[in-house]
Amino acid sequence: MxxxxxxxxxxxxxxxxxxxxxxxxxxxxxxxxxxxxxxxxxxxxxxxxxxxxxxxxxxxxxxxxxxxxxxxxxxxxxxxxxxxxxxxxxxxxxxxxxxxxxxxxxxxxxxxxxxxxxxxxxxxxxxxxxxxxxxxxxDTEAPEWAPLVGGSQVRSCYTSDSEFGDETEIMLTYVYQDEAEHGLRVTVNHTLAGMATDVRVEPDVTEALDAMLEAAGSDSGRLLTRSEPASVHTMLEEAFGVTPQAEDPPVTVGYQNLHPFAIARIRALPPGSPSPKPPAWSEKARSNVVSEFLSAPEAAGLPAAAAEAIAAELVSYGVENDRGQPLRVSPTKLQVVLLGWLPRTGLLARSHGDQVPEVIPAWVRYAARRTGMSDKSLEKVLATLPDITGRFKAAYEDTERWSPERKAVERMLADVDPAADVDPVFARRMFALPRLPDREFDPEDEDSFRRLIAEEHADTESTHHVAKSSDRNPRRHVTLHTVIARQLWKNDPPETWATAQRLAHQGLERHEVLHALAFAVSEQVARACGNKDAFDLDCYRAALAALPHSWRESADSAG
Structure with a gap:
């Protein structure tokens, strides 16, 4: 080192x-x-x-x-x-x-x-x-600066919001005793869940404030206001709390190096009250926004399925990462969503990718009307869209942008037609397995399934469920669950997944559903041991239809 x-x-x-x-x-x-x-x-x-x-x-x-x-x-x-x-x-x-x-x-x-x-x-x-x-x-002589460090006093606080609300610049000015005023400048990115992304020290406060005033004066949508230290304390404390929660936050070198310095300065500010929490958005409220968009004049003539799916993702991002503001639009936010967040997560079906350049301008016009955006600002946003939407498909397929979770999901769905609706397939396969499989997972290899199932049944809770089931043999229990997992993965026979959905709808938890399915298949597995032709599909279907009562009766009789 x-x-x-x-x-x-x-x-x-x-x-x-x-x-x-x-x-x-x-x-x-x-x-x-x-x-x-x-x-x-x-x-x-x-x-x-x-x-x-x-x-x-x-x-x-x-x-x-x-x-x-x-x-x-x-x-x-x-x-x-x-x-x-x-x-x-x-x-x-x-x-x-x-x-x-x-x-x-x-x-x-x-x-x-x-x-x-x-x-x-x-x-x-x-x-x-x-x-x-x-x-x-x-008794050792200290440096001349020793009585001064850590003792600066805040003199004033300023905040400057960008035109579209993407970020807030915060300037705090400080003085040491008998020293010139200096500034601490922090950038809070609201498009990225309100995280702090940049920290700078401004040795010349007058010059820095003049630059902020000039930016505010030349941009009709940007505001520079004087703020109370307590309110700034709250804003900065929350912003610096968000940044470490991100997996790979896009922070500057200044943020990294000056983080301890900035935190110490923030800690010394007068305490403030917590910021109001963003409004809670239920699934119904989210879907209402999407429905309103689909019925709006701006959405006339759009492909309905694609418009609904794309709007749903825009709403989700705004609710979860933009202070509960699904209708706020800006070039920066759209770039983050279309070229960053969606490629990273893979939440949009590939079949809708071609419609992004058509749907996004309609969404922007709709959101601008709903939020009262000026015509000038709307024109600015629309002017950036061809470049952003034109790069979407390439960005979506760029594996360098994919998160580890998306890579695992893509491997899970590698055998599914990209044009098909993959959500039901994903839901079924995730129900079958305890977690996203690793890179080494081979869906054609029974042992790959067995290892995952054994992993799930290794913990105390699962062992308890094995004891509560009608099957007290742990190895046989894992074998039965492996059979069910493979059936669900391939959807063969389809009655297995249909039964799982029916039992879940009746209120059974996932582990209970899997135990019930394992009970239904147990007789057929025993019969087919060493003879695959002995598996009676009709009998198995009948056993599935008898669930959950037959499984519960068996478990009760087993003690």
């Missing part, structure tokens, strides 16, 4: 040579420990060379980000925060860690701990401040 990656270790023990009482080494090699200590020595030396508190805070924020990344990617540890605590807390640091860190000069240690305390989470900051009370460090 190269020392250039600058992963921060903190708590330098100062020159206290062996006064720590650390725990046993937790698997870090001496070479990696040497790299860790060297990266901290280098960081401490640089910190001591700085004169401005803002430089210190942004530097240590970037350093901590690189350190966490290196711990995960290079040391293959998934607990960077735990390691950070160990390295700060003198009572829990490994002896192998404390020894090289003890080589840090006391002044380096003081600089490092002061910087870390300014931008880290409260539990780390408290440990760092506690380290500064050490007898050796307490």
């Amino acid at each position: 190269s020392s250039k990656s600058r992963r921060p270790t903190k708590k330098a023990a100062a020159e206290r040579g062996g006064s720590w009482h650390p725990r046993q080494n937790r698997g870090i090699s001496p070479e990696d420990l040497q790299d860790l200590s060297e990266s901290f020595r280098q960081a401490a030396r640089e910190l001591r060379s700085f004169t401005k508190p803002l430089t210190v805070e942004t530097y240590i924020s970037t350093f901590l980000n690189h350190w966490r990344e290196a711990i995960v990617s290079e040391l293959h540890r998934d607990d960077p925060d735990e390691l950070l605590i160990e390295l700060i807390n003198e009572q829990t640091v490994d002896p192998a860690v404390s020894e090289p860190l003890a080589q840090l000069h006391a002044r380096d240690t003081v600089a490092l701990l002061n910087a870390i305390a300014a931008v880290t989470e409260p539990q780390f900051a408290q440990l760092a401040r506690g380290g500064l009370t050490d007898p050796v460090l307490r």
